[in-house]
Each structure stands twice: as structure tokens, then as C-alpha cells.
Amino acid sequence: MGRVAIVTGASRGIGREIAKTLAKMNINVIGNYNQSEKEAIELKEELKKENIEIDIFKADVSKREDVKKMVDYTIEKYGKIDILVNNAGIDLVKEFTKVTDEDWNKIINTNLYSAFAMSQETIPSMIHEKSGCIINISSIWGLVGSSCEVLYSISKAGVDGLTKSLAKELGPSNIRVNSIAPGFIDTRMTEKIDAETVEEIKRETPLLRTGNPIDIARCIEWLVNDEFTTGQVISINGGWII
Numbered sequence: 001m002g003r004v005a006i007v008t009g010a011s012r013g014i015g016r017e018i019a020k021t022l023a024k025m026n027i028n029v030i031g032n033y034n035q036s037e038k039e040a041i042e043l044k045e046e047l048k049k050e051n052i053e054i055d056i057f058k059a060d061v062s063k064r065e066d067v068k069k070m071v072d073y074t075i076e077k078y079g080k081i082d083i084l085v086n087n088a089g090i091d092l093v094k095e096f097t098k099v100t101d102e103d104w105n106k107i108i109n110t111n112l113y114s115a116f117a118m119s120q121e122t123i124p125s126m127i128h129e130k131s132g133c134i135i136n137i138s139s140i141w142g143l144v145g146s147s148c149e150v151l152y153s154i155s156k157a158g159v160d161g162l163t164k165s166l167a168k169e170l171g172p173s174n175i176r177v178n179s180i181a182p183g184f185i186d187t188r189m190t191e192k193i194d195a196e197t198v199e200e201i202k203r204e205t206p207l208l209r210t211g212n213p214i215d216i217a218r219c220i221e222w223l224v225n226d227e228f229t230t231g232q233v234i235s236i237n238g239g240w241i242i
């Protein structure tokens with residue numbers, strides 16, 4: 001049996017590219033989606049044309065029962081989970097004084113609780129196998145803070161805290177835990193940002209461009225084969241934040 005990976009939020013953007021990259025490495029991929037069923041089916045069909053099979057699984061990763069169902073499905077079908085990519089996430093741009101408790105619950109549950117619950121359900125299998133690789137997709141805004149995105153920044157800083165603590169706790173079981181903190185990546189999450197602001201970001205970025213999902217997937221490709229990197233927050237941002 002080859003390696004088995006769960007990628008959350010694989011229907012679109014960064015997660016979709018990560019799922020494709022892992023599948024092309026002959027890794028059995030369970031690509032999670034929640035609302036974008038059509039896109040998830042398209043991903044499965046796109047890969048099928050290249051004779052690559054992936055599973056797609058609908059689950060709201062902010063809910064424990066959905067997380068459990070997806071992990072149970074994977075263990076039942078493949079017997080183990082080698083790689084977990086906690087990628088699913090949403091953002092919210094709102095003045096701090098206008099943020100509600102509902103906003104807090106939505107952002108924190110989707111971005112942070114999901115990584116906590118997915119890790120908790122998956123780790124027993126990794127401990128049993130004495131091997132595992134967890135990669136959490138955080139953000140530069142968890143590192144440097146972002147005006148009008150306080151909840152998003154809190155959730156991503158929390159994800160990096162989870163990464164560092166889990167790396168210490170799970171290292172002796174040969175489980176590596178790392179974060180990738182992307183800068184500006186062209187996806188649906190960033191398409192609402194106006195063209196002028198995007199041009200300004202490009203000018204401020206030493207590599208003079210915004211990122212593509214493949215820029216993140218390349219790091220994933222390296223991380224899943226690495227053996228001595230753990231507890232790190234790797235920020236892929238073209239030098240925007242140094």
C-alpha cells in the first residue's frame with residue numbers, strides 16, 4: 001500500500017493544487033470539499049483522464065462528526081493516514097469593532113478548530129504507524145498581523161502554535177508537523193482584491209509577482225519527502241514579508 005493523504009479544502013485554489021501534486025506522486029489522496037461539489041467532481045475527473053484515481057469526500061471540517069466520518073472512511077479503505085494537509089480556510093475582512101461572536105465562531109472553527117480536530121482524529125493512526133507528516137496552511141497574517149482581519153490573523157497564529165507544540169509532542173513518534181504560511185496567492189480568496197492593490201503588492205514584493213497555488217504545492221512535494229524538518233513555519237511569499 002502506497003502512502004495515504006487527506007487534503008482538506010481540495011475543491012479549489014491551493015488545496016486543489018496540493019491534491020493534484022500528491023496524487024501525481026502516486027500517493028492515495030482523499031480530497032475533501034464542503035460546498036464546491038461540482039469542482040471536486042471535476043478534479044476527480046480531470047485526474048482520471050491521466051489514469052489517476054482520487055477519493056473525494058464531503059465534510060465540513062469545522063464539525064467534529066464530519067471530521068470523524070472522513071477519517072473513519074479513510075482508515076476503513078486504506079488502513080492508515082500518512083499525510084494530513086490542513087488547508088481548508090476562509091477569510092473575513094471587517095473592522096474589529098464590528099466583528100460578532102458569530103464571526104468569531106465561524107472563522108475560528110473553520111480555520112483553527114478544523115486543524116485541531118483533524119489532527120486529533122488522525123494522529124492515533126500515525127502513532128500506530130510510527131510515521132506521519134502533518135502540514136498546516138497558515139498565513140503571513142498569522143506572522144505579522146493584518147488590519148481589519150483580526151479573526152483571520154488570530155486563527156492563523158493559532159494554527160502556527162498548534163504546529164510548533166505538536167511537533168514537540170509528536171517528534172518522538174516520528175511524526176513531523178510544519179506550517180506553510182503563504183503570502184498573496186491567486187485564488188478565489190484573493191480575487192476580490194482590487195487590481196490597483198494587487199499591483200502595489202507586486203511592486204512591494206522582491207520577486208515582483210503574486211503567487212500561484214503551484215508555488216505552495218512545490219513546497220508540499222518537498223516536505224512530504226523530507227525527514228528532518230519539524231515545527232517550522234515556512235513562509236512562501238516572494239519576499240513580500242522578510
Ligand code: NAP
Nearest residue numbers: 009011012013014033034035036060061088089185187189
Ligand atoms: P479558496 O480558493 O477560497 O479555497 C478554500 C477551500 O477551503 C475550498 O476548497 C473550500 O471548500 C474549503 N473550505 C472552506 N470551508 C470549509 C469547511 N468548513 N469544510 C471543508 N472545506 C472548507 O482559498 P485558498 O486561497 O485556496 O485558501 C486555502 C488556504 O490557504 C486557506 O486556509 C487560506 O487561509 C490559506 N491562505 C491563502 C492565501 C491566499 O492568498 N490565497 C494566503 C495565505 C493563506 P468548499 O468550497 O468545497 O466549501
